[in-house]
Amino acid sequence: MDGRDVMNHDVKSQVSDEALVARRRAQIVAAATELFSHQGFYRTTIQDVAKKAGVSAGLIYQYVTDKEDVLLLVLLSVLDSYKTEIPAAIAGLTDPLERFWAAIGAYCRVVDQRREATVLAYRSTKSLPDDRRELIKQSEIETNGMIAACLSDCVKAGLMRDVKVELVTYQLVTFAHSWALKHWRLKEVCGLEEYIAEGFDFFAQALLTPKGRRHQAKIHGRT
Amino acid sequence: MDGRDVMNHDVKSQVSDEALVARRRAQIVAAATELFSHQGFYRTTIQDVAKKAGVSAGLIYQYVTDKEDVLLLVLLSVLDSYKTEIPAAIAGLTDPLERFWAAIGAYCRVVDQRREATVLAYRSTKSLPDDRRELIKQSEIETNGMIAACLSDCVKAGLMRDVKVELVTYQLVTFAHSWALKHWRLKEVCGLEEYIAEGFDFFAQALLTPKGRRHQAKIHGRT
Amino acid sequence: MDGRDVMNHDVKSQVSDEALVARRRAQIVAAATELFSHQGFYRTTIQDVAKKAGVSAGLIYQYVTDKEDVLLLVLLSVLDSYKTEIPAAIAGLTDPLERFWAAIGAYCRVVDQRREATVLAYRSTKSLPDDRRELIKQSEIETNGMIAACLSDCVKAGLMRDVKVELVTYQLVTFAHSWALKHWRLKEVCGLEEYIAEGFDFFAQALLTPKGRRHQAKIHGRT
Amino acid sequence: MDGRDVMNHDVKSQVSDEALVARRRAQIVAAATELFSHQGFYRTTIQDVAKKAGVSAGLIYQYVTDKEDVLLLVLLSVLDSYKTEIPAAIAGLTDPLERFWAAIGAYCRVVDQRREATVLAYRSTKSLPDDRRELIKQSEIETNGMIAACLSDCVKAGLMRDVKVELVTYQLVTFAHSWALKHWRLKEVCGLEEYIAEGFDFFAQALLTPKGRRHQAKIHGRT
DNA sequence: GATGAATGAGGCTTCATTCAT
DNA sequence: GATGAATGAAGCCTCATTCAT
Numbered sequence A, B, C, D: 001m002d003g004r005d006v007m008n009h010d011v012k013s014q015v016s017d018e019a020l021v022a023r024r025r026a027q028i029v030a031a032a033t034e035l036f037s038h039q040g041f042y043r044t045t046i047q048d049v050a051k052k053a054g055v056s057a058g059l060i061y062q063y064v065t066d067k068e069d070v071l072l073l074v075l076l077s078v079l080d081s082y083k084t085e086i087p088a089a090i091a092g093l094t095d096p097l098e099r100f101w102a103a104i105g106a107y108c109r110v111v112d113q114r115r116e117a118t119v120l121a122y123r124s125t126k127s128l129p130d131d132r133r134e135l136i137k138q139s140e141i142e143t144n145g146m147i148a149a150c151l152s153d154c155v156k157a158g159l160m161r162d163v164k165v166e167l168v169t170y171q172l173v174t175f176a177h178s179w180a181l182k183h184w185r186l187k188e189v190c191g192l193e194e195y196i197a198e199g200f201d202f203f204a205q206a207l208l209t210p211k212g213r214r215h216q217a218k219i220h221g222r223t
Numbered sequence E: 001g002a003t004g005a006a007t008g009a010g011g012c013t014t015c016a017t018t019c020a021t
Numbered sequence F: 001g002a003t004g005a006a007t008g009a010a011g012c013c014t015c016a017t018t019c020a021t
Helices: A003-007 A018-039 A046-053 A067-090 A096-113 A115-127 A130-156 A165-181 A183-189 A192-207 A210-222 B003-007 B018-039 B046-053 B067-090 B096-113 B115-127 B130-156 B165-181 B183-189 B192-207 B210-222 C003-007 C018-039 C046-053 C067-090 C096-113 C115-127 C130-156 C165-181 C183-189 C192-207 C210-222 D003-007 D018-039 D046-053 D067-090 D096-113 D115-127 D130-156 D165-181 D183-189 D192-207 D210-222
Strands: none
Touching: A018 A046, A018 A067, A018 A115, A046 A067, A067 A096, A067 A115, A067 A130, A096 A115, A096 A130, A096 A165, A096 A192, A096 A210, A115 A130, A115 A165, A115 B115, A130 A165, A165 A183, A165 A192, A165 B165, A165 B183, A165 B192, A183 B165, A192 A210, A192 B165, A192 B192, B018 B046, B018 B067, B018 B115, B046 B067, B067 B096, B067 B115, B067 B130, B096 B115, B096 B130, B096 B165, B096 B192, B096 B210, B115 B130, B115 B165, B130 B165, B165 B183, B165 B192, B192 B210, C018 C046, C018 C067, C018 C115, C046 C067, C067 C096, C067 C115, C067 C130, C096 C115, C096 C130, C096 C165, C096 C192, C096 C210, C115 C130, C115 C165, C115 D115, C130 C165, C165 C183, C165 C192, C165 D165, C165 D183, C165 D192, C183 D165, C192 C210, C192 D165, C192 D192, D018 D046, D018 D067, D018 D115, D046 D067, D067 D096, D067 D115, D067 D130, D096 D115, D096 D130, D096 D165, D096 D192, D096 D210, D115 D130, D115 D165, D130 D165, D165 D183, D165 D192, D192 D210
């Protein structure tokens, strides 16, 4: 699924030309993401979004049914970044440990790139009605699944301890998200790459088996 | 600082009788906490809060200047739980490792007790104007400080590796918060105590030095 | 059922004081009736109604859920005039023929008093959602029932031909309504009392039996 | 005046080809009539009309200046049915009484054929600005004139009482319209032809002179 | 001639806040 | 101190109308 697709996802439009729909929605989402991130969903008016997007307020309603739909599109676009970037980062890698670190690193970097949108996703999911919120949860579960699979592969290969995969996955995911959520403080403490490196060190300690440690030593230069 | 105190914290009231102010504010905060948690801050009206608190809408404005003040009081009351419960949990303990686990465990349990309010704090802090948000950040930093001190003591005692204290503190704090934030999923995976136990195991692996491990083995039954 | 009652009929209010509710609704209905009659329902804004009623727009929504509810109240108040005036006009009369003419005359006179509102009722009933429209139809059927009963009594007494009561009732009702509906033209032709007299003559010709005619001759001076 | 003509009546078009104009307008009017009848004028959007007519929204504005113009065309098309059908029904008849009944019967049958549009005309005339509403009134007066002439001829021929022609004309017209206006109830009571028959009986009683009655008896089979 | 995307004014409705009682 | 009716500003959304293609 590419970025285009999200823009046609689940939200009905009055306009039929698909390319136009995708373009307009991208325009709207870009403006909305910035505004929602800075002022919050409820403080941002549709007029604000329209003005920032350089279109009229009425136009927005040709591509969206609701103000809430705008939020949904924004959130889906963030989650979609994850689902696009993580697979891209591990594509071509075969070693389980390398794949694991690559996935975590990619996750952190997407979070960094879309930092404000990530925070927005944390704060605003509950502003959606239940059915649309469900879409978001599903997407989150999918992303977690990618991390969990990498973790699980390491366990199966005897490189990591036999931990509760799902719980540790949450630790990993949360670690990545924290970079955005606590950025106001963390940025005083270290930079992104250092944050990632510290995390690697921490999780290596927590998870690797002796065999994993030896393997890690060998591939170390590459990560 | 006790619960009463928060209710007199920083927000001006038109009523002079301090005991009454504290009582009324507690009433308002209790109602608001539940409503904000379930419906969100913006979807909850002052009339809703008044009705649930069993008072008139006008009354609220005698104890608060703003709707935002209500939110501030709610958030401060959550953060205050942390600042009350964690010291209580480690009072009387002297062993650094025991104090550490007790602090983390206490944190997780307060989060569990005030689960929805914790989520609210995550979501709604940005709904506050900058100056009032600053109050919240300060409170969060204080709480973190308590955890960081425990961690630091363990490091100084040679029981834990010389990690970046602040970063790891964030991981610990986030671990506790995650129980609330991801409760919708985690509750399917395990109960609170199991969650805590798994976390202890994880952090023990990640943090303990060989000396720490031996010490841990000795005190194990007690945690 | 008196006028007060209609004002508490079927529409929920946020305000509990019943007397106040009745007073405010009467205020709103009076303003709305005039505006809806002159400009039509859709051309009239709630702000217009509020201004004419001398209240704020927000206030209206404490006594009504919808703009459509305002229309409903207006229509019910018109229909209620019928249901109040016609029984009053025939109360105390026992002769079937006298009752019949008194009912028709009363109907015409109420229509005349509430001429514009009557036209409004004709035009606007379809602007209501189905369930509320049903209320209106019921009320209309009740009024028709009163006329039909008078007619039926005359038939039973052998004073009128054995016509299809319901069809003739519609003609009688429509005759009364026409005074409002076609007033723009009829007022050039005759006055109200002349209109009524001509109608009596017409319906007498159409309906009375020979016995009825003799009876009519006797009571003539009284009608 | 035929149906085509109405479509060129009084409303300016940007398109010059008259045949095309008439065709397009007929298309638009057909769609609008149905929608206005079912949903009302204000609830129907130009987009709705365009979709039902199978054209674009922009197209409509090449054949009409206003949304109100669409309504005007619709109403004129209804009134035009009357002005076409009634003369057709009495053409070739010479006996005044036969002409009278034929006119009334024709009126009722057109009302039945265009039942919803007739109701629409009742409800929506006031949605037009004064000048355009005047056009409608004129058209109504013309139709009434045809009925009044038939009635007047009967009176002159001594077949009917010397009633106020205009008032009775309204009774007759209203009788026909009622079939549409009260159809929701009348259809439970009788069919169209029975309704007409009852009306004939009623008006015969009300209007015929003894001479008229004898004449009526002779022609009875023919009506 | 036809299209349909774009505009933007305007209306309904909500709700934080006030104030007379 | 408490009430709750009243206010009115503000926002979401609709839809008649235009205009570039």
